Every structure is written in structure tokens, then in C-alpha cells.
Amino acid sequence: MPLPSQRKLLPEQLRWTCDPGQFDFTTTDDLPELEGTLGQARALASIDFGLDIRESGFNLFLTGEAGTGRTSTIKNILKKKAKTEPIPSDWVYVNNFKSPDLPIALALPAGKGTELSLDMDELITTVRSIIPKALDSKEYENNKATIVEAYQEKNNELFGQLEAEAQEKGFALQRTVSGLVMVPQKEERNYTQEEYEALSDQEKGKLEEGGQELTEKLNDVLRQVRDNEKQTKESLAQLDRDLGNASVGHHIDPLREKYGESPKVLEYLNTVQEDIIANLEDFKPQQQVQSPIPGLKLPRQEPSFERYQVNVFVDNHDAEGAPVVFEPNPTYSNLFGRTEHIMQMGGTATTNFTMIKPGALHRANSGYLIVDAREVLVNPYSWDALKRCIRSAEIKFEDPLEQYRFITIVSMKPEAIPLQAKIIMIGSPWIYYLLYHLEPDYRKFFKVKVDFDSRIARTPEVLKDYALFVSTHCKNEKLLPFDRSGVAGLIEYSARLVEDQEKLSSQFMEIADLIREASYWAGKDGGGPVTHAHVANAIEQKVYRSNRIEERMQELFDDGTILVDVDGAMPGQINGLSVISLGDHTFGRPSRVTARVYLGRAGMVNIEREVKLSGPIHDKGVLILTGYLGGKFAHDKPLSFSASICFEQNYEGVEGDSASSTELYCLLSAFSGVPIRQGIAVTGSVNQHGMIQPIGGVNFKIEGFYAVCKAKGLTGEQGVIIPKSNERHLMLNDEVVQAVRDGKFHIWSVETIDQGIELLTGVAAGERQEDGTYPEESINHLVDKRLREMIESMKMFGASDKDEKKQEGEK
Template sequence: MKNNLELRREDLKISYLNTGFNFKTTDEIQPDESIIDQDNALMALEFGLQLGARGYNMYISGVDQKTIYEYVKARLEKQAGEKAVPQDICYIYNFKNPSTPRVIRMQPGDSIRFKEDMKEFRQFLIDGLGAKLDSVEAERKRQHLIDKLDSKKEQILEELKSYAKEQGFIVKLTQEGLGFIPLDKEENPISMEQYELLDQTTKQEIEENIDRLSEMAEQVLADIRDVEKEYSQYMNDISETIVLNEVGYFIKHLKEVYGKYEVIKEYLDEILQDILEDISIFSDSQSAENQEIKSIFPWLGSNKVGERIGHYDINILVDNSQLQGAPVVTARDLSFARLVGKIKVDTELTLNRVDFNNISAGLLHEANGGYLLLYVNDLLDYPGSFEVLRRTLKTGEVNVESLAISNITTSLGMLPPPVPVDFKVILIGDYEVYRVLCDTDATFKDLFKMNIDFKDTIDGDKTSLLRFASQIKAFCNKEHLPDVSYEGVLVLAEYSHRLAESQEKMSANIQPVTDLVREASVFSKDLITKEHIVKARRVKTLFKETLQKNIEEKYAKNIYLLDVGGKKIGQVNGLAVYDVGDFMFGKPVRITATTYRGKSGVADIEGAVGLSGSIHSKGVQIITGFLGNYFAQDYPLSLCGKICFEQSYGGIDGDSASSAELYAILSSLSQVPIRQGVAVTGSINQYGQIQPVGGVNDKIEGFYRICKQKGLTGKQGVIIPKQNQKDLVLDEEVIEAVEQGRFHIYAISSFKEGIEILTGVPAAQVEERVACKLKAYSGEGQNKPIRIKKKVK
């Protein structure tokens, strides 16, 4: 059936594919990795990069997220190279509060040098200081003091012994202290037997003398203790002098090198004071003793020297010494610990030991002073990660949190102070996710003031096509693939138009195209041609056709009932699309309608049982609105209508079948049958105008395959909205069938055109029958004139 609404072959093709270019293969053109036809988005990106104020982070959305990601990364790296390298971030031991290390910032490279210098210093404490403390000269001085101390103690005791002898006693050293034994006239000690034979007066006199001597002995012992303390200080002075001479030399040198950092000079003074507080642990003999104990009883912990000098290490969180500008940090692992860092726990039997040296940095530390580029979906994949990023942007600080520690062990806590950071975040994701984040987080728009949306499609003119070919050339160079022929480029362009569902636009997503080039290279090692690309596309489709084939077999076996010939009242073939990942295919569906007298209007059975989405239900309500507005101006609309998608057992949504549903209702009311060889897609509004839908290519090809399977008669085809005509990028087989008159495609703009194609009856006749039926339902009789709107624009 030919009429002015039927499309011809040239309406189904992309016109510029037949125009020539001055290259035979991509080897003759320059590679280009830039983004095509996104001038506004790129301008907004450049503007956003110049804004350094807080809150001007970016959310970039677009269909080709990988290409956008790579472009933005390259642009950030270029800009970052022009910025100053940020300071290094380090932790040092806090002598005043060991559980809270101190944060210091140093110029890039200084932290590495300082860490190496402190490593050398710690090695000296291990290897050199003990030797100095136990040197021959130091031991000689100590022995000299010991000798003097012994002499002094002996002198004090001799004075007591001399006085005691004058009083008739000798002094005896016991475990309890000093004792006194009385002497006889020959100055021999009196035994207990002799003492018992003495008279009472003599005994009393001896006891009184012993009491006086005991008081003197207590004073003597006190004097000895004072002398020991005095000489002990002399001994310490020897060690302190060695420490001040040897360690002080290192400290002085480090202060001269790092004098511009006041916090480091303070830290070095604290280290010296820490060493002086317990010098003995640095003695070689003490260290050896501790090592022996450690080897026998490992649960007692490390030796004191090792534990002490661990405090003098430098934990470099962020080392920027190798950067040439500001950092550009990217990652796909965006777990909580990866973002904020973590604290490792060294477990020794039942004791968890936490050391500030075990604190590691996260991405938020590493990005300080630069940029953090992330996929938003990666961020949302990990619980808590988006929240910690949001909190960091709000506060300007990163808090490192320790890993979970078992509650059956003792934990030595570590509370690192927050680290101030400043960086710009760029998130790449879907626009839908952006809207959800804006709706669910009141602060999101304040933190991400820049929303840059890359178009989903680009112009399909010759200039864009040439740049498209240059992109393919760049991809082939990058992956070391053969060049692509001119005809191959045109096939790839046609594929891009199909992805965009437009004859005028190409898809902005280059990734499916480059995937196809990569897959086509399997069939050619020298030059990728049109034939290789077509073959790769067919093979690629075969991997995903299982569901489609299963459905088509059910049509062939009449498990799914569908007529592609003859006429039926109240029955029309609609077109649906199945979307399975990145694979879509059309599936015809029988739509039936019944009508009778009532007040409820038109209702869909799917909606009544909860299988209809809100958009589909809206489309059904629009049908009721159209019928009332178009036919029931002079009498009430008294109608019950039921619409059903036959053999549909899953949820349906969308309004692309609303025109088909209307035609089924009109057929039921008018009792005019509908051609079953013509399927319909398109939505309708309350004024009877046909509106465009999505997936039109897949819908047409899906119905064509079923008609081919059941037998093409030359009377089959599809009706599509006029607006969708420029969206047609059909398979060549379908185009050839249209050219040969074996299949037909009609583009309409109003329901009148559709009903005439479907019934073969003028629209006015169908309308008159419908009006009569609706008037009869209303109870107004048959004698009043019928007023019908005659024109629908």
C-alpha cells in the first residue's frame, strides 16, 4: 500500500555516507584524541579549573565517561604542572602526649632528607653512644669515683670505729646494719656467756653506751647515703657529659640544617631531654642484657633501646619530592581506608601495640594542594566513602581512623590529629546520579558548584566525521592496531549514528566504536576494512542473541500468539523493546481492547494488577482524555474500556504504545477491523497528535524479523511517529525489503493517518461509528446531530 506517508529507501539512510573524502585509510590522516563537538562543556571545564575558591568542585556527566575521564586527567596534569609543588606531610612523636602524634609540614624533599638524617642519628644511638658510655676512659672515670666513694665511706666508718673503741666497743657490719660488741679490759670482745656473768650495773652501762653508739651509727649511715647520692650524680654527670658531647653534636648539626622549622628544633630538644632522662638504657651492657631477655622471653616486648629510638623516627605521610607540580590523584579503589588512610596494629600475643609510624596516608592526603579525579560510581560502591569525602570538603581536614581491633585484646590507643588539606575534586558520573545526590544531600550543591554536562550526541556533519576518523586513528596508534579503510570508517560512523538513534547526530560515546575496531582487528593484521567490521559486529551480536532467538522461536511455534496477516477488531500489534545490558532488540506484542457501557473510562489491566508503571498508566489516562475531548462535547462520556498486553507477565512502562492502545479502542468501538500485518509505535496526546518514542530502529527490525519468519507478504510494515523519521538507521536487510516493496514503514503525525493505514477506511467513517457508539452508551439517543472535531494538527 503506497501513499505519501510511506518512507522510501533514501529516507532510511544517512545521506553523507555517500560523499567522498580525500583519504583511503586512516594512515593518511592525523590522529586526534580531543573531544568532538563539546565546546560548551569544555569551556565550562576551563572556567571551573580557574576557580580556586572552596566549593568549586566539579561534577562532570556524559555518556562517554571513560573518554571524559582521560581528557580531564590530561588537562589536569597540564595545569598541575604549572602550579607549585605542595609541602610534604609528616608525623613525629609527641613526647607530651604519645597517643597523639604531631603533624609537621616540610618543603618537598626536606622530609626525606630529615628522615635519613634521623635514621643515621638513631643508628649512632645504637652503635656509637653505648660504646662511648662504656669506653675505657669513661670506665676509668667511673672507677675513680667508685674508689673515692669507697674511701669516703671507709673514712666515715673509721671515725665511728675509733670513737666506739674509745668507749670500749668494736663495730660489726651485719645484714641489718651496724652492730656494736663490748670489749673487756684486754680489748677482747665479750662473749654472751661473759656478758651474762656481769653485774647489773655494768650491763646497764654497756646498754646505755650501745644506745648512744646506735644513734651515732644512724647518722653515719645517713652520711654515707648522702655521699653515695653525691657520687651517683658524679657518675651521671659523666654519662650526661658524654651524651651532651656526642648526641649534642648531632642535635646541633640537625638544628642548623632544619633551623627554618621551629617545630623541628623544639622536637630535637625534646629528644635530647628524653635521652638524658634514662641514659642507662643506651649502655652496651644494658642493651645486651635486654636482647638476651628478649630472646628467652619474647612476650616481654622489644629491648628498651629499640623502643626508645622508634620515637625518633619520622613517618612521612606524603612525599612530594618527585612531583613537578601539583598532584593529580586518581584511583578506582575508593574504600574508606584507601581514602583516609589507616593505622596498622602490631599484635604480640594479647597486646595490640599501636605506633605512630604505622599510620599510612590516604588519597585525601595525597591530593592535598592538587586535584582528586574519581568516578562517582566507584565512590558510591564503598559504604561511607562518599560521606568521608563530603566531610573532608566541608571541614578541610582528614581524620585517619584505625582498623577495627578485636575486643578480646588490649588496645593501646592512637588518636592522630586531623590533617588540614585543600584540593579540588572532579567527579565523573551519570547526570541521574547527580540529581539523586542533589536531592538527597542538601550540601552537595554547595560543595560541587560546577555541574558540567557533556552532550550525549554530536553533530553528524562532514567535519565531525573527519574528526571521528582522526579519533579512530589515534585509538589504532595507541593500541597498535591496523589502520581502518575509508569504507570501514563510514560503517563505524553509521554504527555511531545507530547508537545515537539519529541520522543527523552521532553518539558522543566513542567507546563502543573503538571496541568494535578492536574486535574487527582479529580478522585482519594489515588493514581493517568494512567487511571486517561488519563481521565483527555480527559475531558480537551472536554472543547476545540467545534471549532474542528464544523469543522469536516462541512466535514461530505460536507459543506467543501474534498475527502478521488478516484483520481483527479491537486488536493491534504494538512494539516493545527489550534492553539487556548494552544489547537491545524489538519484541512485538499483541494489544487487545474491549469496550462497553459504563462510567470508569479506559483502564489497563496491567495497571489493575500492579504490572504497569506510572508512565504507562499516564498514557492510558490520556486516551480517556482524548476520547472525552474529541467525541463527548455534547454528551457525557459513558464508557468502560479494558486494554491488555496479551501474554505479558512482567512489568511494563512507558507511553510508546499509547497510540496503538487508542487504535484498539477505536476499532472496538467502531467495529472496524485492524490490519494485523502493520505494527504501531508512538505515544499520543489528548489532542490526537502522535509523539516520538525511543528505540524505533530496534522496534522496526524486531517486527520485520517476525514477519520474515512467518512469511513476508508485501503488505506488512510498521507505523512510526513522523518525528522519528530522522532517527532511522536501519539494518541494510530491512532497507532492501522496503526498497523492494516487501516491507513498509509509515511516518505519521496524527491518529487519523494511523487509523486509515491500519483499517483501510477513511478516518471520518471510523470517527462517525465511534461517535454513534459513545452517544448510544451515554443514553442520549440517535436523533441528535453528532459533533466531531474534523481536524487535528
Template sequence: MLISNLTAADLRINIDPDSLGFSDTSELLTYPLPWIGQERAEMAARFGLEMDQSDYNLFVLGEVGSGRSSLLRQAMQVAAANKAVPPDLCYLHNFDAPERPQALYLSAGQGRLLRQLMARMTKSLQTEIPQCLEGQGFKVESERIEKTYKEEESKNYAELDAFAEARKFAIQREAGHMVFTFLGKKRHALTEDEVLVLPKEHRAEIEQAEQELRAKITSYFEKTRPLERAMNDALAALRRQVVKPLLNHELQGIRDGLKQESKDYVKLSAYLEQVMQDILDHVEQFKVSDTDEESRQGALSKVLSRYRVNLVVDNDGLSGAPVIVEDNPLFRSLFGSIEYQTESDVLVTDFTRIRAGSLHKAHGGFLMLHLRDLLADEMVWEKLRRLLRSGKLQIEEPGTALTPIAAVSLEPEAVKVEVKIILIGSREQYYELQEEDPEFARRFRVKVDFAESFLSSAETRRASSIFIAHACQEMGLPHFSAAAVARLLEGSHREADDQSRQSAIFARTEALVMESAALCRARAGFLVDAADVEAALQAHILRHDYPDQRLQESIAEGDVLITVHGEKVGQLNGLSQIDLRDYRFGFPIRVTARTFAGEDGLLNIGREVEMSGPIHDKGVFILQNYLSALFAHIAPLALNASIVFEQDYYGVEGDSASCAELYVLLSSLSGLPLKQGIAVTGAVNQHGEVLPVGGINEKIEGYFRVCETAGLDGSQGVLIPHRNRRNLMLEHKVIKAVAKGLFHIYTAEHTNEGIELLTGFPIGVANGTGNYPYDSVLGHAQKTLLAYRRACQVQEHPKEGRKHLR
């Protein structure tokens, strides 16, 4: 196939606004927002979100700005609407082990109701229990119990008093103790000094009597203390008997108010029984007292606090499953936490200070996380791995052991959580995870792969227009005319570097929508038109193209040597591209080659000084082998050759210059000059076929600007791979120059076509002996190689009788 000289119509796809089927985007608001060009991802997402089995979590991979997060959030909300509302989660006081609060799942809304009912009950009991204890029936029975005790106690005391009096002792009770004194004549209490002056025999009698009295007092207490205990037990039993019907009524009201189909209803019933027993055990605290009322209220408050309900997850009001997007997955925010307060230099807490994390709140629904956020904290990563393995979530505070003061810690009951995790990451992260942590990766069996581009069609253009319409509505922007949308769609093709494909990175389109709308408003327009979009594109370029501008100035000022007129042997303009992520631009770079007689072969100077990458080095080796194959009939070649990228101070990577390198080598070997106005890009394989390269539009436009500055005379242009034709989405300025014949864009499928264009000589076809015609590029190169061989012929050394090289 001969070389092609493309026409202006080949250089860009132009979208007819009339083909879009609307006048402006306001007409498209009734249509739902579609998954544009992401059918594979949409199908995978729906499959994963509907799978109820474990380990079918979703890993969403794709480029930032592809809509992966927003579209998955939308899909999560749709899937959640068809799922049942999950239960509430409460934490309650554990009467058997207060340091291990118990968890309770109740039907949605029941947690809030239980909290209200328990709060109402505790408030009611503070009024009703004292009333019960002040009732006439209770008073009569308690007085009877006390009277029985007092009668028996008085009888025992009278017996003790008589016993003491018989031994001449006076006895009395003081603060629960017995105090006695010896009585002398006239029943006068003797002091210790008076006792000491008594005769020895008399003192002995007194001591004997005192020992007998002490024994009697001990016997008295042994009799009365069980009586007191019995009285207290009887009074306590009476209080329990009086209060229990009230508690039964209150707790039955709570049971009746809650649905028995709750998952943990049996557990709740057991808890309420414990509440009843605890209230009965502390019913004395409810009794109104005239003495130390403040202390009693404090003790009562402490008791009542045990009956509070800590509703950590409240799903009341939800119409489906929860959808949680956690943008800050810290340990506490993701897995829950326990709050502390300082009391007497000790960190203390209780079950009411337990806080739920995003995983608790997402139980029964969906949780979106970004892998990069998780990898930032090793503790978060390890905890999530354990959760996915066990399905149980334990709230813990790993940092309390490191605090400078003592802490009273809790160990809340672990709960079973069923959460569909949607993990957002890049392709590189996905495959690294597969390699480095296969156990974790196994938990994400659904791969949702977002494409970077998609084939353009009438349907995708319609969907893209709907996206623009919804973006205008959501951000309160003026709507876009069909012509403006057509210009945006052309920009999408340019982003994809493909006339047949659109870019799937809609964040760029959204940014351009906002910037175009701002320009429309600046001119007081009501509808964004194509001129606004074009102006926004040019403004964006102006904000980002300073490096490109400086390089163009360096070329124009002669600091960077680029020749765009005339012909040169062994010299050619290659095309390169710089991608700064927010801006891409192309520029020419001079490629030169020198050849000599020798046996060292091809020298890649960039590789020798470690300024070229492995892909570029691979391309040089390929063209070296291709060159060797062209002249295999005169092998081995007696050749020294060097290739260099002139004024390259940053290094080169990629194989897109291998065509240019081959051409300058052939030019140097053949002595035929190359047209300096035609810049070259393209990779070459071992058969001489020209392969496509990236950044083709930026490369062409960068070289065009150099030629435009130097002066277009109709001889300038670029030679690109034929397979890059569909990648052309060039600026209108370039297209106009091509239409006027001032600039040319040539395509080649084989290197033979390119060298013929650049030299004006045929490449040459080998005859039966393998030799090339004299008046051809390869014929001239063959002549030079034979001359190199003759120059390197060995000669017999006259003294040593051996061969050496000249």
C-alpha cells in the same frame, strides 16, 4: 499535512569516507586526544580543578562508558602538572606522650633526607659515643670524681669500723649491705647460741651496743648515699659534657641538611632538641660493657628506635601535585591505618607502624573516588563527611576495641589535608545526594555533567577518528581505514538513535574497535576495513539476540498470533521494544478492542489486572478524553469498551501504543477494518497530535523480520510519528526492501492521518452542528454511538413507575 511515505534515503545517515580527510587512522596519532562532544563537562572540570578554595570538589555525573573517569584522570594530570609539589609527611616519636606520635610536614624530598640523616646519626653515635667515653680526658676526670668519692666514703667507713670495734663488733660490706657480728674473747665471733648462754647483764650490754651500732650504720648510709648520688650526678654530667659537643655537631649537620623553609621547620628543631636531651639522658646505654652486653644492646636498640623517622608520604621525585585514583576505598586504604603485632597476648604498636591512606598521599593534589564504592561502607561515608567538614584527617583503628585481646593503641596527631576530591556517580545518585545529604552535597560545588549524546559535525567526527587512532595505538591494534571509521561513526549514530547526534558512550565504540581488529587479524589483514566492522556488529548481535530469535520463532510457529496480511476490525499490530541493557530488540504485539452499548466507559484490561504501568495508564486516559472530545456533541457516550494487549504475559509500560489503541477503538466503533500489514507505534496527546517514541529502529526491524518470514508482498510497513524521522538509523536490509517497494515506512503528525491510511476512509470533518459525514471514519463511529444510546434508552417500569436500563 498528509501522511508521508519515506524513501530509502530518509532511513539512515551514510557517512562518506572521503569526507573524513584521511586514508587510515595512523595519520591521526599526532593529534591530542580531545573531549569529544563534552564541551560543557570539559569547561566545568577545568574550572573545578583550578579552584583552590575549599568545598569546590567535583561531582562527575554521567553514564558508565562515557569516558568520565578517563577524561577526568587526564584533566587531573594536566592540572597537577601546573601545581607545586606538596610536602612529605613524617610521623615521629613524641617524647612527652609516646601514645600520640607527632606529624611533621617537610618539603618534598626532605622527609627522605631526614630519615637518612637520623639513621646515619644513630649509627654514628653507637661508635662515637663509646669512643668519647673511653677517651683519656674522660677517664682522668671520671677517676678523679670516683677517687674523691671513695676517699670520703673510706673515711666514713673507717669511722664506722672504729665505732663497731670499740663495741666489740666486726663489720663488713656485702652487696651494698652492712653485716656485723659480736666478738668474744680472743676476738672470736660468737654464734647466736653462744650469746644466749651469756649472763643476762652481759646480753643486755651487747644488745645496747648493737642498737648503737645500727644507729651508726644508718648515719653512715645517710652520709655516703648523697655522696654516691653526687658522684653519679657528677659522672653523668661529665658524660653529658663530653658527649654534648658530638651531639651538637651531629644535629647541626641535620639542621644544615634540611631546608628551613619547610612548613614545620620550627617543629622539627624542637624535636631535634628533644632527641638531644633523650640521648643525653640515656648516654650510659652507649657505654660498652663487658657484663650483660646482650641486655645492654637490647636496651640501646629500644632507645635508638625512638629516633627513627616514619616517612608515610614521600613526594620526592614528583614534578607536580599527586593524582590518586582509589578504586578500593576501604577505611584503612583511604584514611590510613596502624599496624599491630602480638606480644604476650597483647596487641602492641608504635609510631613506626603508622601507614598513610590515599587522602594523605593526595594532599595538595587530586583524589578520584566512585560514589557507589563509598556508599558500600557506612563508616567510610561518615569519616569522609567529617573530613570534608573539618579539613583534618585523624588516623584511627576503629576495630581495635572489638578485638578479643587487649591492644595498646595510638592516637597519631591529626593533619590538615588539602585534597581536591573528584567523585564519580550517576545522575540518579547526584540528585539523591542533593536531597538526602545536602551538607555533603554542598562540599561538591562543581557539577561536571557528561552528555549521553552530542550533535554531530565535521569536528566531532574528526575527534572521534582521533579517539579510534589512539585506541588502536594504546592496545596495539591494526589501524582503521576511513571506510571502517565511517561505519563506526554510523554505528555511533545508531547508538544515539539519531541521524544528527552521536553517542557519547565511547566504551561501546572502543569494544567494537577491539572486536573489528580481532576479525582483521583473523584474516591476516593489516588494516581494518568496513567489512570487518560490519562482521563484528553481526557477531555481537548473534551473541546476544537469543531472546529475540525465540520470539521470532514463536511468531513464525503460530504460538504468538500476529497477522501481517488482510484486514481486521478492532485489531492492529502495535510495536514494542525490550531493552536487556546489553541488547535491545523490537517485536509486534496484537492490540484489540471491543465496544458495546453501556455506561462503563473505556476499560483498560491490563490496568485492571495490574499488568500495566502508570505511563501506559496515563496514555489510555489521554486517548479516552480525546475520544470523548471527538463526540462531545452527543455526550454523554453510552459506551462500554475494552482494550487489551493480546498474549502479553509480562506487563506493559509506556505510552507508545496509545495511537494503536485509539485506532482499534475507532475501528471497533466504526466497523471499518484496519490493514493488518501496517504496524503502528506512537503516543497521542489530548489534541490528537502524534508524539515521538523511543526504540524506533528496533521496533521497525523487529516487525520487518516478522513480515520477511511471513512473506513481503508490498502491503506491509509501519506507521511511526513524523517527529521520529531523525531517529531512523535502520539496517541495510530494511532499507533495501523499502527501496524495492516491498516494505513501507509511513509517518504521521496527527492521528487523523493514521486512521485514513489504515482504513482507506477519510477521517471526517464535523459540520456546523458537530456531526460527521456519513461516509467517514468518525461518521461511522458516530452512527454506532447513537445506536448504543438508543439501546440504552431508559423505559418506564410498568409497576414501580421508575426508569431502568435494558
């Protein structure tokens, strides 16, 4: 019987062909570069909103499949936008002279940070030269000598008066190990012990009374001496301050005027001047240190002037607008900075404010920071610290390992820097939803979702932009240009990637790879423009590099190891189609599906499910078959049967419901006894009403069955039945399309099970009549008849079982 042709697809329906004539260029060298992003209107609108709104928490999360241009798009947008925004301040860290472990952060206009550092270096160099000269000057020495002489004169006068009074009373002022004491004397010498013991009690009392009175006066003198000493030290200190102010003040005053707009800088300069004056000794020439070992010269111990340096933490002197920082490795220290240490003898680690190093967040302050979401999550402490910074709007220096150390090392707590930056995270949809549902703080801090689609609508504007995209890549990477046919072939490949005649792929990573490969093969072919043939060759070579397993499987079909019939007819047997994905390569293969029906009450038995080789979606598809049969044939009788369905020679898991219509066709054939044409393979899912639903991988499935038919010999009666809703997804290769055009292979589309079973058997399915029956000799009539016969047989067996039990009971 000839095959029905009313649902046969025409060759023009099997793929969309891009017309090169619609392009008005000779090669892509004639085209400018693409400005902006190809497609992605939704994502671009979300980016504009997220970048323009300045309220807290409206950071961006760019989600979408890899290769959709998320990173390149946001970089290009920010590159243009940042240039129009003000340049942020420089940040420097300076010494806190009161608390050295709490360095001070200073904000300065862009470029002023480096200037302040150079100015301070110049100041200290100048001061180190001026102060020693001032300290060695005759004027300073004379003033110092005058103060010291006045102190000595006051002391000499006090002690002279005290000694004269003591001498009148027979005492002398003497220095002992315990200090100055009043000692009684006899004939200008001290009493001997024997002489003192020989004195009468009255004489001893008189001496003691005089000694006590003089001792009190001595204490008064010593107090006055201490007061004089204190006044002298104050006078010397004031002399040094005057010297310091005279030597340093007029050098710092220009800096005060230069940085007068920053109160914190002025305060810092004041503390610098005070510290210099308080430590003038550091500026004196250092003496050679005496070595305990004769002949060994020790180096001079120079004082450190590092405390006066300025650590230029963030330098924006050469910036052209707001900063845009992409951090590919967002470890804790790379994001939030670090404090370096110097190991010294004994294993101790020291640090100071000059060893504070910035992180990406510091460099991106008042601008934009781009990070990969996965990298942030896998690096310890990074995500939690990033949340804290956004929440507090400041960047703090913290050592996350401090609480885990057994040995405490010298550390600092630098002053926090205010944070005002847009954080942009890039991640897959899986990471986005993981954070959205499991991370409570995520929705507070990343309120703007930027969703990049993996496919875009095919419009004339998009086609022109695709050509500009090709031009941009060829020029940027110095590749051979594409002619119109080459661009057309590339666009057809893009439609093939998404399996849609009305869509194009926006996974530009794969498109860019094909551009490079096609340019390579064009170079091998003489170096002319890239044509459609070069693109086709690049695709073919790309498949060849990855399809070893497909070829090995095809050999199993060819030599009969895997049993598949592509001609003849057989009841209860059909060719289903499946897709195998190996990551870098996807291909289709036919699978023989068989069904057996017999008396029983087990219902539908899915052999794959019984041995745990099927997934839940496939199991659902099989259970739908029972619903279909019940609705179709159990309106006037109960269903009572046993049936088994099996994917023959299947040794791996089965998942998906795309074979549910295939299994139903096979089951109907087994019930009716009508053979199925083995030259037709089937794909499509089915619902309980018998409607055929779309499936994925339709092109791979058709091409996989075509390859088997071609190897076993094309008869002109072979083909594939697909769901009608999958017609727009057809982007078959040229060989299959040509075989259809030559009448050697066929593609049919169906909407219902009844349409499909008619194609497979050549027998009418049959519509239910008013009396509830189906037309004679139709498929549905034969199925209904077989089900009734099975019920009657079950009743007969049931009645005989009851009679046997009754007879046994009577006995």
C-alpha cells in the same frame, strides 16, 4: 484502495549517512592522536571551574552514564595540570620520646624525608661506634674514678670522725640487718645481756643518753652521705652528658644546619640527642646472658635502636608536580592508612611508629584523589571518615573497629596531618541524586557537579574529532588503521546508538569495543585497513552473539504460534509495536491489539490492568483515550458504553504509553466497524487532543515488524506508522532502507489521530462541521453514530426496566 502517499517518508529520510568524502586522510595512521575530550563542553567547563577554585568544599562529583569518558577525561586533564603545580612536601613519622604512643609528623621539602631517614641511620651507626670507645677510654675511666674516689673519701671521713667520737664515749658503729647502729661496749666488746642487766639505773640512763646522741649524729652522717651520693650521681651524669655531647653533638650539629628551616625537625634532633645521652648504657657492648641450663648459650640481648629511625610516610622525591592518585578499592585502610601490628608469644599484638602505613588520601595530599562513589559508599566507614577529613581539613589515624573489640590491643594515636587536596568522586546520576537528597553533608563538601552527557551534537568539528579518537585507539592498542569508509561506518553506528540523525553517542566504551572488533575482522580478512564492510560485519557478528532469544521469538511468528496478520483488513484489530531489552541486546516485536465495544456503563476496560500486567504509565495512556473520546464525541451527549482492550498473547508486563495511539485506532475501528489494514503496524503515544507524541526505540520497532513481514512475505503494502516528531530518530538498517527504496515496505509519519486512522482504513477521518456533526461515512461520523445508537439502546433498556418494576409494584 491504494494507500495514501502524501505522508510517506523517502528512503533518504530513514537514516543519516556519513559521507566518507568529507575526510581528508587515507587511513587513521595519517592522523595525530586526539588531544582533549570529544564533546562534553559543559563537563569540561565544570572541571576547569572545580579544579581552579581553592575554597573549601568545592570538590567535584563526576556524573554520567558509564562509558562516557568520565574517568579517562579527568585523568588526562589532571595529568597535564598536575605537572604545572608545585611538588608537595614529604611527610615522615618519628618517635615521640616523651609519649611513644603519640608519634610526631614532620613535613619536609620533597626528597628531604628520605635524606633525613638515611642521615639518622648514619648518625646512629656512627654513635654506636663512637660511644663504646669513649666509654672505654682512659680519660673517661679516670674522670669517673676521680668522682667515685672523692665520694668515697668524703664518706670515709664522715664515718671516721663518727667512729672516733663513739669510741671515746664507749660505743662502736656496727652494721646489722636493720642498718647501721651505735652499740655500747665494755672492754672493746659488746655488753652481754647479763652485764647490761647488772648495771644500775643511773649507768643504764647514761648509756642510753650517749647512744641517743650518737644515733642522732649517725643520722646526720647518713644524710650527708645521701647528699654526697646524689652529688656524685649528678657528677657522673654530667660526665656522661659531657661525653655524650662530645661524642654526639658534633655529629648532630650538621643535621641541625641541614634541616634548620624546620623548627619541628630541630626540636626532634634535640630530643634525639637528649635520649642518646640519657641512655648511654644502651650503646655499651652487651654481656652474654647466663643460661640457667648448663651448656646452653643464650643470645646476647641487644637493645633496640628502632626508636631513632625515621618512617618515611609520604615520599615525593621522584614526583613531577602535584600527585594524582586513583584509588580503585577505597576501603578504610586504603584511603586513610593503617597501623600494622606484630603478634607475639601469648597472643599479644605490639606496634610502633615505624608500622604506620599511608593511605591514598596521604599520597594525594596537596594534589588530587579520584575515587568511585559507589565503592566509597559500599565500603564500611569510608564515607563517614572522608567527610570528617574534609570537614576538619586533616587526616587522623583512627581505628574504626576499636569500639567493637572485646580485647584491647596496643595502639597509637599518630599526629594528624593537614589535608589540602581535591577529592573527585565518579558515579552514576542515580548515586549523585541519592547523595544530594539523602546525605545532608554531601552538598557542603561536593559543590561542583560535572555532568557528562551520553550524546553530543553532530558537527563537522565533532566528526573530525571522532576520526582522531579512532586514530588514538588504533595507535595506543596497536590495532589496524581505519580508512575513511570505516570511520564513516563507525560514526553511523554512533548515531544509531542514540537514535538521532543529529546527535552522536558519547558512550565511548561501546565505540572503543566496536573499533577493536572491526580491527579483528579486518585482520581475519587479510589485515588491510578497516573498511565500512568490516564495521558492518562487526556489528552483525555482535548482534548474532546476543540475539538467540530474538530468533526464537521470530520462529514463533513464522510458524503461527504467535498470531499476527500482515495482510488483509479486520475491524477492532491492529498491530502494535513494542521493544524488548535483554541488557546486551534490544529488539522490537509486533503485538496484536484487539478492542471490543458493547452496551454498558463500564467505560474503558484495560484487560492488562485488570490482571495486573500493566504499569502505571500504560494505564495512564489508556485513561487518556476516555478523555479523547469525551472531547471528540460527548459535546452533545453523554458517553455510555463498555469497551475492552487487550494485548493478545501477552504473558508478561506491559509498560509505557507508546501503544496509546494504537489502542485508540483499534477502538475507533471497533466503534465505526471500518476494518484496519493488518499490513500496517503503529506506534506513538497520544494526548487528549489527539496529537501524536514521540516514543522511544523507533528503529527497533520498525525493524521488528519488517522481519515478521519479510518472513510472511512482503506485499508492497506493508509498513509502519510513526509519530512525525520521531523522523529525526530514524537510523534504520540498510535492509529496511533498501526495501523502502524498492517499494516493498513503507514508513509513514503522522501528527494526529485523524491522519493515522485515514492511513489505516483508507476512509476519511472527518472534521467536525458547524452544526457539530461529522461528514457522512467518515470515521468520526460512524463512531458518533454508533455511540448515539448505544445511548438510545441503553435508554430503551432503561425504560423497559422501569415499566417492569412499576408493574411488580402494582401487583
